[in-house]
Amino acid sequence: MVEFRPYHPEDRDAVGTIWHEVGWSDRSDESKVEALDALISAGGIEVAEVNGAAECFVQQVPGDITHTGTNLSMSAVTAVLTSHIGRKMGLATTLSARAIAAGARQGAAVSLLGVFETGFYDRLGFASGSYEHELTFDPATLALENVEYKRPERLTLDNADEMHAAMLGRNRPHGSSTLTPLSLVTAELGWMSGMWALGYRTDGRLTHFMAGTAESDRSYRPYFVAYETLPQLLDLLRLVKELGDQLQWFTIVEPPEIQLQDLIRGPMRQIRHAKGTSVRAHRAKAHWQLRINDLDAVVGAIDWPGEPVRFNLDVSDPIANFGVGWEGVSGNYTVTIGSPSGIEVGATSGLPTLTSQVGPLSRILFGVQHPSTLAAIGDLSGPAELLAGLDRALQMPVPHPGWDF
Ligand SMILES: CC(C)(COP(=O)(O)OP(=O)(O)OC[C@H]1O[C@@H](n2cnc3c(N)ncnc32)[C@H](O)[C@@H]1OP(=O)(O)O)[C@@H](O)C(=O)NCCC(=O)NCCS
Incomplete structure (x- = not known):
């Protein structure tokens, strides 16, 4: 007996089990439990109940997407996951279809999601977005000597609201998207292993920052990158260069306004050196999909x-x-x-x-x-x-x- 319905607080344990089984959250880690609570508090969740327990979880939240300068309302499908025992019963497909319809009914002109593979969401009218270029390089090789180094401010989970505001207010090139619920930023920060966040204020307001994961102090990867202007992006990259004494690798999805290779000394040499190591110097993947x-x-x-x-x-x-x-x-x-x-x-x-x-x-x-x-x-x-x-x-x-x- 399967029932598709909105999430109730009584589903919390079963939902924790689904997230644990999928490997996206760890029930034994308090900060990860809190991160999942934050994500749940953003709302827009439906579950599939099978024999009395939630076995599939899908979330859809509002946001917007820029189309050549015009901001259009957007629905983001932020989580789709089925427990080990609910698989291949059509649960995720049905809940995803319901989430898209819910977003459309709420006025979303576009739906967006990240994919585990192409094909699954194509059945619901999605199709691949463009390639994202992810570069890994030695931060000391950033050719930014002419950009003045500015000492950043350390940010923590307590600054989540300011980080969210900076993400909403960042430069918005074509396709750039935002998610309205603040608690999704709180959740992401909570999930980051070795979380670090550094930023800058203009007249007291957080205008540009990066926040991401760290493997010791050797390898950093920002997950959130926000800036309003190109000089502010250069401030952030100059900061990365400054950390290069200790930091061996920096991995970043190429910001749309810039061709990162222009700022890296010896980019081909770094790709050659990475060959045969676990470092992937350059990776391109179209991992998001859209449907109007x-x-x-x-x-x-x-x-x-x-x-x-x-x-x-x-x-x-x-x-x-x-x-x-x-x-x-x-x-x-x-x-x-x-x-x-x-x-x-x-x-x-x-x-x-x-x-x-x-x-x-x-x-x-x-x-x-x-x-x-x-x-x-x-x-x-x-x-x-x-x-x-x-x-x-x-x-x-x-x-x-x-x-x-
Ligand atoms: C992906 C996931 C959500 C699917 O959940 P599910 O409830 O088993 O999915 P459904 O039963 O609705 O759909 C399964 C069907 O999709 C099909 N399918 C799976 N991957 C596909 C793909 N890439 N292209 C086309 N069809 C695909 C399966 O063959 C199956 O078809 P069948 O019913 O004809 O056998 C589940 O495996 C999961 O939780 N994975 C881990 C978390 C994850 O990756 N989530 C997705 C994030 S984008």
């Missing part, structure tokens, strides 16, 4: 100053197959990509037609991939002339959420 829930809002955020591209869109959405009371974005629309861009419900005779599932459509509308590339690999279809026009009109910066969840 509100076509009107997403298309409306696109500003293409060139010749407008008008076409019929025939979109299908697999979320409709999951009986969650929300049919998704499937339908026929007339779309204009221009300045302004917009949609009208229904097709217009005489226009070329683009046929796509919501996942590939989400990728092209966020600039993850070119329409003609996705057509070539069979993910969508349309006349060559329309695809070429869309390749031009949908050129935009590579999206990066900048908040790992």
Whole structure:
């Protein structure tokens, strides 16, 4: 007997067991228990109850995502996990589908999540985001001698609210995302092993900081990186260089505003030296996925100053197959990509037609991939002339959420 329902406080023990079994939290470690409590307090949780106990846990929280300068409401699926005994009963799939529908009903134009593998969430209309470049390098080799070193302030869990505010107020390039609940920052800080956090204030306000994990004092990896301006990002990297006397390795997801290789001396040499060691000098992975829930809002955020591209869109959405009371974005629309861009419900005779599932459509509308590339690999279809026009009109910066969840 399976019941899908909202989380109740009485589920706390069973939920602790699920997190323990999955290896994401340790019941014997007080700080990890508190971190899970913090995550739970963010809300938006449903569980699948099997024979009287919660065996699957899915959380969805509000946030936003920037589309070329416009902030769109976003729903982040922050946790999906099934206990060892609940596996392969469709629990995670059903709860994830319900979470997406809940986010959409709350007004989220886009849903976002991190994946353990591609394929699982594709069944719900998600598709891969862009590559994130993770670099590991010797911090002493940062070529930042011309940037003045500023002594940072040590931050602790007590500063979680300020760190959250700095993440919300950080520079927001295309695709950058935020999560509204403060307690999710508290939870992440609590889970970090060897947590360190260092930052800077401007007029008393925390404007730029990094917080992350440490393996002794040899290897640091920030999880949160926030800054409002490029000089502030350089302050943070200059700080990393200063720690280079002791710190052997620094691992960071490349900030979208910069090509880190420009600031590293001998980057190729470091990659060669890392060969055959446990250090992975450079790793690229598209570990996040997105799906649009509100076509009107997403298309409306696109500003293409060139010749407008008008076409019929025939979109299908697999979320409709999951009986969650929300049919998704499937339908026929007339779309204009221009300045302004917009949609009208229904097709217009005489226009070329683009046929796509919501996942590939989400990728092209966020600039993850070119329409003609996705057509070539069979993910969508349309006349060559329309695809070429869309390749031009949908050129935009590579999206990066900048908040790992
Ligand atoms: C991933 C996880 C949540 C799945 O939970 P689950 O409740 O067993 O999942 P479901 O029963 O809903 O779905 C299982 C189905 O997905 C399919 N599936 C699994 N991985 C897939 C993939 N990469 N692509 C497509 N289908 C996939 C399975 O084959 C299975 O299909 P079947 O029912 O036809 O046999 C669970 O294994 C887990 O908790 N893992 C550890 C934590 C984790 O990684 N969570 C995900 C974070 S993004």
